[in-house]
Amino acid sequence: MSYELYVVTDEELSHGVSHVEIARQAVAGGADVIQLRDKKLPGRDLFRIACDIRAVTAGSGALFIVNDRLDIALASNADGVHIGKQDLPLSVIRPLAPSPFIIGVSVSSVEQAKVSEEEGADYVAISPVFSTGSKHDAGPGLGLGLVREISEAVSIPVIGIGGIHADNAGNIFRAGADGVAVISAVVSQPDITEAARAFKLRIRQFRP
Amino acid sequence: MQETPYSKIFATARTQTPLIHHITNYVTVNDCANITLCAGGAPVMAHSTDEIEEMVQYAGALVLNIGTLDLAQIESMLLVGKAAGKRDIPIILDPVGAGATTLRTNAARRLMTELQISVLKGNAGEIGVLAGVDAKVRGVDSAGISGDPVSITTEYAGRSGMTIVMSGQTDIVSDGTRTLLVENGHPLMGAISGTGCMAASVTGVFAASGKDRVTSSTAALAAFGIAGERAATLAKGPGSFKVALFDSLAALTPDDLAEGARIRTA
DSSP: OOOSEEEEOOTTTTTTOOHHHHHHHHHHTTOSEEEEOOSSSOHHHHHHHHHHHHHHHTTTSOEEEEESOHHHHHHTTOSEEEEOTTSOOHHHHHHHSOSSOEEEEEESSHHHHHHHHHTTOSEEEETTSSOOSSOTTOOSOOOHHHHHHHHHHOSSOEEEESSOOTTTHHHHHHTTOSEEEESHHHHTSSSHHHHHHHHHHHHHHHOO | OOOOHHHHHHHHHHHHOOEEEEEOOTTTHHHHHHHHHHHTOEEEEOOOTTTHHHHHTTOSEEEEEOTTOOHHHHHHHHHHHHHHHHTTOOEEEEOTTBTTBHHHHHHHHHHHHHSOOSEEEEEHHHHHHHHTSSEEEETTEEEEESSOHHHHHHHHHHHHOSEEEEESSSEEEEOSSOEEEEOOOOGGGGGSTTHHHHHHHHHHHHHTTOSOHHHHHHHHHHHHHHHHHHHHHHOSSHHHHHHHHHHHHHHOOHHHHHHHOOEEEO
């Protein structure tokens, strides 16, 4: 499976385009992974949306990952869940999940990446690689140097997130990453399908 | 003459004449317009919020310069910058005087946070302050930086996601994975006001003509530097140098750039 272009849905940054519509358009443009991310919606609404995205991604080759919520991911038959530092720990989630089930973990140091790999993470996301305006609590950019160190330290896929756009995505692959996760660079664009397609082309152009 | 990636971008600029949208300062706005023409682009200087979103859609690059900023201008820059970002139009930011006053430092930071800046071009003091190292800015001039400029530029590019250009006697260009040094230029370039602003305009013309930001920025600085070297041989002093600088860049060919560029890897 490929993590090359990993698109995170965000209804605020999409200027009103719904999660499902973002997913549909991004998949049409060649996104490899769709992550449903909404920290405000009640579980029941999130579940309904997750089922709709599952229907959109099924058979498309794109993976469907739910952010934070293992319950929603399992109930909607998603491919996996992505967890951060505030969520249930990996060691708790892994035994609850069926096999195969993808668990991705946000990390901000080599040590965290190594521990996540040992505990059974399927991929790690370095967040934020660059300083970003999309997430207000993201903190300063960790940099390409850390992308290189983590890529060398673990054997699972490494994804960069934060402040990535078509101009600088190539640098993340050159530093050793396997994928880039984007929000505004795709979902805030006037034509999401075209933005995803153009992004994939740029990645192919710059990938070593 | 052998074609190089640098001369190729310059040749593209000469044939395509990209529109370069500027919101820049009133000290050097006319110089920026003219140097854009000499470099192969077509300048437009629009800053009214009533028209900038409409105007930028035709642009090949957007150049933002905070040399004489005020709050209304920052709002204009944010508006036009967001419109440019939606269309994948590269944005060049010249953070003039960042570090000299709180307004300038904060304005530069806000633009970098809210917009997808492709190239950040400044002197050692400005880049140093924004990178968070010990640096001094007096007026709009760099008054020194502590630490190695090449490592600072490379490291800052690596964590900011921008291509960084630190201008100086040797210009440093880095995207965090590749770092190039440009050794073209002449001391007389520091004797007239606006050469930094003009360098940003030329960087905009080249950014509109080649997708790789390190290559295009390096080519722009080399072309502008070679024009400065040639102008110096024709000039009697700063006044005639400025005229000769325009003439020399306008006369420069892609082959001249391939031949005269003094570029090396850091």
